[in-house]
Amino acid sequence: MRLRLTLAGAGILLLLFGVFRLVTQIPFGSLLILALWLAGAILIHDGILSPLVLAIGWGIGRLVPPRARLFLQGALVAAGLVTVVAIPMIYRQGSQPASKALLQQNFGGNLTLLVGIIAGATLLAYAVRVARDQAAARTLAETETEDEPDSPMPRAGVEPDLAHGQTQRRTRMGDGDP
CATH class of the missing domain: 1.20.58 (Methane Monooxygenase Hydroxylase; Chain G, domain 1)
Structure with a gap:
């Protein structure tokens, strides 16, 4: 828990340092362009790319x-x-x-x-x-x-059915149903 808090604190400090540098070093016009670019990226991702990926995934699931x-x-x-x-x-x-x-x-x-x-x-x-x-x-x-049905030693996973002279494959549950 202590490591997690330390890492979270370091991350928050780095985030604040980055915001401070953006505000003090970058002109306001460039920050406005950056904000518009980020908003456009969110709109393109959520409005175009995500629905497109979901539609392609749905189509692949039904057709392939x-x-x-x-x-x-x-x-x-x-x-x-x-x-x-x-x-x-x-x-x-x-x-x-x-x-x-x-x-x-x-x-x-x-x-x-x-x-x-x-x-x-x-x-x-x-x-x-x-x-x-x-x-x-x-x-x-x-x-x-290749296995002979009259073999005295049955294969692994196969039980002899002595009443009918056949073999039955065991299921995972071992109930003998094929």
């Missing part, structure tokens, strides 16, 4: 199979983050002199390439998952067909 859903969601998050970082650079591209080479790159093309790499890596990861699942299912099917 469960196995693919995780991969698609990860790809969309990665592509979204990359896009959010790239948009200001695309917007400001060409606004600086040639001596500032950072804003002279083709950010639109680079963003397209990076989103393509994310999509390719996602498709590859999904293909590996599907191949692994299919291999596991084949292995399980092969082991079940």
Whole structure:
């Protein structure tokens, strides 16, 4: 508890120092622009981005199979983050002199390439998952067909049904129902 209070106190002191520096070092016009920018950011986030993300998530949940859903969601998050970082650079591209080479790159093309790499890596990861699942299912099917029903030693998780000459798979609760 003492550590938590110490950290909270340090955070509050740093916050007050930052506010003091803003008020004493930054002209009022710049503070007004900053306040408008922050209000715009809140409006864009809460009015556009959050409903859009919720709608996309709802659509993915209803349209995409469960196995693919995780991969698609990860790809969309990665592509979204990359896009959010790239948009200001695309917007400001060409606004600086040639001596500032950072804003002279083709950010639109680079963003397209990076989103393509994310999509390719996602498709590859999904293909590996599907191949692994299919291999596991084949292995399980092969082991079940190789076991003889008249074997004196039943497999783990299988109980012999002596009355009918068959075996029954035990469930987790152990009630013998398939």
